[in-house]
Amino acid sequence: MTVFPPHSGPRVPRSRHRLAVQVAGLFLVLATLLSATVASSGSAGAAPEDNRYQPSFVGAPYFAPGAVYTENFPDPDVVWDPETQKYYAFSTTTGGVYVPVMWSTDLVKWTARTNHAIANPNWQFHDALPDPSPAGSAWTSGDPRFPDGLWAPTVAKLSGSGSSAWVMFYALRVNDAGRHCIDYATSQTPDGPYTSPKQFFCSTTPLGVIDPDVFTDTATGKTWLMWQDQGEVGKYWSSLWMREISLTSAQSVDWAPSSTPVYLMNAGAAWENGVVENPSMVRTSDGVPTLFYSGGLWDSVGYSVGMAKCGPLQFSWTPICSRVGSGQSMSARQGMRGIGGSAVFSGADGANFIANHYWREGIEPGYPGNQRRLVSDRLHETPGGIAFSHEQGPVGIAASSGYVSVGPTRVLDTRYGFGTTSTRALESGEVFTLDLSAQTTSTTTAVTLNIAIDGAVGPGYLTAYPCGDPPVAASLNYVDAAVAGNAATVRLNPSRKLCIYVQSSTHLIVDLQGRYDSAVNAAITPVEPTRVLDTRPSNTVPAGGFVEVPIVGYAGVPSGATAVLVSVAADGAAGPGYLTAWQCGGKRPTVANVNYGTKWPAGNGAIVPLSQSGSMCVYSQHRADVIVDVFGYVSASGQRLRIASPTRVFDSRTSLGVVGAGQTVPVQVTGAGKAAAGSTAVEVNVTATDARAPGWVSVFPCSAPPARGSETAVLNLVTGQTKAAHVVVPVGVSGTSAGQICLRTQNATHLVVDLSGGYN
Template sequence: MNGQLYESSDARYRVTKQGKAGIVATVATVLCTTSLLAIPAASAAVPSFPDNLVVFPDRDFVTVEGYQDRIGQTATVEVRRPGGGIVGSAQSVVAAGDVAFEVNHPGGVCWGAGTGLNVTPDIRPGDVVSIRFGPTEVGATTVQDAYVNADSVLDGTTVTVRGYVAAGVNKNQMEQRIVEPALKDTGVGRRDVRAVPGPLTVDAGYRSGLEFDVDGPNTFTATYIFDEPNAARLAAEAVGASALAWEAQDANDNRQGLTIAEFREVGGPGMGGCPPRGEVATVPGSLMPVTPFRALDTRDSTAVGADSSVSFQVAGVNGLPAEVSAVVFNLTVAEAKSHGFVTAYASGTDKPDASNLNFGAGQIVANAVTVPVGADGKVTLFNRSAGTTHLLADVSGYYLQGTPTAAGAFAAVAPTRFLDTRSSKAVSPDSTTTFQVAGANGLPASVSAVVLNLTVAEAQSFGFVSAYPTGMDRPNASTVNFSAGQIIPNSATVPVGADGTVTLFNRSSGNTHLVVDVSGYYLPGTPTAAGTFQAVTPKRFLNTRDTTAAGKDSTVSFQVGGANGIPVNAAAVVFNLTVAQANSFGYITAHATGTSRPAVSNLNFGAGQIVPNSVTVPVGTDGRVSLFNRSTESTHLLADVSGYFLPN
């Protein structure tokens, strides 16, 4: 696993000042410790020996050392970019040995393994590489900014290596190094030569020194004078150069939190079948899908009181950046003591006249929510009922902060009621109603799609509602299913018609009232930036009623990438998931195929129920999404896709 990188299993990068050579590849290397004045500090402490993180930014390669007290446990490595959130992640099981595991290196795991963020990050100085077990971050290192920036120069028996060192780097703790295995057969007698700060010092077969600012500000110059011309030639012709930086050094000279930036090194992205390096979502309003995680569960504390609220932190937790514009999560009500509804909104803002989830006493019911995040990084949930209820929130993505301008970028708005037929006339059987989106309630005159919560009330018969862009053919898809007398909501992302309206079709034999609350919209135009959204007319991608029901505690997957016009490398998908003919109560978990199933739910159901919910989820490397049926009996599943997010 490590043969291409290390001289032996114990010849590590835990290098002391007296130094054991640890690199086999032919490289010139800069080792440095910085004061971190110019680079943001990591959110967790640099690992302590024997644990360590070693980052190779040019190859987007990370080595995790140690953590032998966690053998067999699954760790998550994440790359966070200040202002940009998580740009790369992977999971692996800790193995016995000095090397716990590696990411994007032969014998290791690929970026996206177990997380669904299937892109190799372009790791840069200032990025923070961290490791966590579950939600607990146990170590991090900030990628340093010092590197060799020119080929070595040979003049007689003198070799000169030049490079860049950023402001804030502690120049007294740098070591420049050239590694060439053939040097072992010269008077040097080993595979590497080194230059430390100060005047020329004598070593076997050569003299060396390291100076700063000789070629201008923020530069270093390493000089080697060899005893033998052949040794000088070998050192000068060594392929590549690297910049190593360690953030901490303990009493035993173990150097912790290493960055190794390799000059002219190629490979990494796409290596060994790993995903290629891609553009990372950076434009305001672009989506960053994440492996779903539970951000709130009041069953672990106190139920939300009648006509009371609870807030939960979004920004800055579980790898999310300190500022986000909006969040996508699945909201679940459990153990409700009375009927009522929940309203989600940005913490610190006025509670809107809107609902996200309606419930009855004793129900377990879920609905997807997309809502702005408050200035304090929180979302507030208000329980409008006469009794207490428990609330759960499972986060599956967030939108980047800033004013959206790119086509397909998302603009969050405070939830606003756009339609309420109770104020006019119920929708008749097999009839439609339309409502204005573009240009209404402060929305721009042109939008590509809208995120809304659709609620059915006072239905006179069972049936379903289809939401679609006005002027287009009605799709063979449902947005919300209902029974007579039910009050049931569902979130949906719906393309907007050319006239700026959305149409709702009541497929039932009775009248029903419809209520629509809008929480955001996507900008018009052809999306090109990573993480932006392309709406499609809703289309059915899965219907197990045509094949075989999903078995108890079993998984069904369906193709997204490359199907029905969706690009093969779509990053995430939005679809309406419906359970039908369930033979027992249970729940469904959606996740990217090939990743670990998260401990969250997307849809809860009872025996015999027809229950829908909107899902936003990453797509697996094979272009598929998996649906896990956690129940004691089989159930049928339907998936109607309404859009996708461009790949990172």
């Protein structure tokens, strides 16, 4: 193996290439890695004595000692040190230093390291790596302190052979063609200075190896070095590898005895554009090694975080990791594009986090006009996979809360840039953060919304949740570009924000209907589902017309009720359109409660304010039949909601199997991990998936089942599709049906129930 000495050539942007696959290339890489050895070591070279401040590129502010830093920080790596009780973050060369290092106690405010006992702030002795050049090598051109090619440092504390040390691995450019090798240096403190740099290994491929990351396996205690082989233009794609390492002294690292490289994966998914890089791994609670990586072109909005599940960590001629779905798991969120540069780390509480960089929204990613900034997300494991959140989530069950109608009021419409900074659709996998602090109070615990999509690029789902606490549940499922919506009650996080994840690219529309507030006395009284309007077969609402629906005095709704909980549906529509439900006598709002097509019935839940005469009105854009069912009402006295994070309490796919036509299924919704015992009603999202035929699903208290043929539908089945509805349902309070709700389906389908909270 040939190891080239470091060389500083002309400054060029970090490049990534679209590469073609050749099987022969795999054998070349594998043979190279199997023969890779540790290069000779020696003492570190002295730091230059005449270096003055110089940024690594135009637009990267000086990384000033001891100052808060919020600017360029690409390819971040983060570690937690229990001794100092601080997080330390490291990045690719920027801001005038080889390896910037900054510390934080909360992963939000980051402060650059102070100087290494030198007072002059213009000298670069707050650099974590004052001299990266291994002994016996020298820069041969350009400014020796600011090479183009020191990339993606990673830091870990290693132990072995009676010693321990903080070890930094980094990729260092060694020739003008952009070839990189991996070097390392050591320190006795996490923030450095890291000294005694040594060359570790290269591959014989023209562009070499980059993006080192250390993974300590909690299951085996083994420590691994991961990296990317950059591949070769026109021959084969980039690929990801790992190999076991060991600390042989306080200043030396070697491959573990008898270890061999492990082939993780190569680029192949369309979104990766021939590039996989920045490998990082964690063993998730299922015991499976889970690989996070970045894919796509680094300076594009398509750059994303990928995820794969891996087999046993041992030699294989084929990749041991398989993408979860397409692999693409996070690409953008509000104000952030091109998220990547992944590094998984353990937090102060033992939870897993992931650090990435991102480009600011509205600035086309590019070099050197834009900067990449650090963001850290908590990894939330769910039965559906991994969810990411950089917000603080709510804790425990919220205080019991009354209800206030505040709308409906539109708070977001990405089609027109309302409530956001652009008119673009959300990208697949994007999370949108919706700040509702202006529409709520400090005592607000949750909000009721109507959430709709428009122009989806394909089938998918969205999930609305309190930022920082993503659930398993879906709030809305969609199949095509047509407008579709669903009601949702969503808890807010301490900052009064909620997050919305979209599986496939779509525009997003959100209307606020009301809020739950611990300081409000008005509350909800659930009633047994009762139909109060059905215009079929002869009283169809004309296009542009409306129907007034008396509510007070019907379905158990008394005088004094200020709003009503209803399910509103359209059937037999003459064309695609919408229904709007509102308080009769008031101005009709310019929002939709139900979006319908012409092929099948469509419905949705709503909490609608009542007029002084106790009625509500329903408008239809096109000629359609309208059906209204009552589920409860709001008044000065009633039951208060105690909302928690959504919990899946029933899923026939993992328990009973397909629910048969006409079958009734009981679901326990109170007790440990569910709504509090004694709750008289619950708020649930009911989902039907893989329906065998058109039909309906009804939900009711098991203690009061409706007669066959008189059921009230909460959602309509569409063959092969997934449909969901949000509903408040009374529960049994005594006997064998205590704490239960029942579901009945007209035709065979799978059913899923997600619990949001209980009323008491």
